Amino acid sequence: MLLQFNNLTIRNATGEDADLLSSWWNDGKIMAHEGFPNGTGETAGEIAENLKKDTDENRRLIIELDKKPIGEMNYSRKNEDTVEIGIKICDFLEHNKEYGKILLSMLIFSLFKDMGYKKIILDTNANNKKAQHVYEELGFTKLRVRENSWKNQLGELQSTIDYEMYQKDFVNFAK
Secondary structure (H helix, E strand, C coil): CCEEEECCEEEECHHHHHHHHHHHCHHHHHHHCCCCCCCCCHHHHHHHHHCCCCCEEEEEEEEEECCCCEEEEEEEECCCCCEEEEECCHHHHCCCHHHHHHHHHHHHHHHHHCCCEEEEEEEEEEHHHHHHHHCCCCCCCEEEEEEEECCCCCCCCEEEEEEEEHHHHHHCCCC
């Protein structure tokens, strides 16, 4: 996948990105919302091996701003009509600049138009209010809150919010 809009690019992650992904995934500040306030502990070698298994149905993506990596996205086919997505802006200097809405719009548009999915799903930590606001602006519908549904690596109970979107509800911020 290669998507571009103005100075933003979404591209497939490759083995060459493994060191960068490892540094992000092992940074507890970046990974806290994912349940890993101490980082994941994955090595660059392990990540590079896992990236070799990516397919057009399950793919890790790198987000670039002016050709500089600032975060990651992913998508995973759940069935013929449904795909699950995720996003993480890992460079804190690039937070609160509206990039998330644009990047998600780029990916969502491609998943609906180019790949033919009918429904996009995602979930987010109930504490991540900024993400919830962005998802709802894009047209996602909140399905449910799963209270205390999992524990982070510190053993703290966390709640999750599930969202879904159909093409008719999509608000595109990348046009």
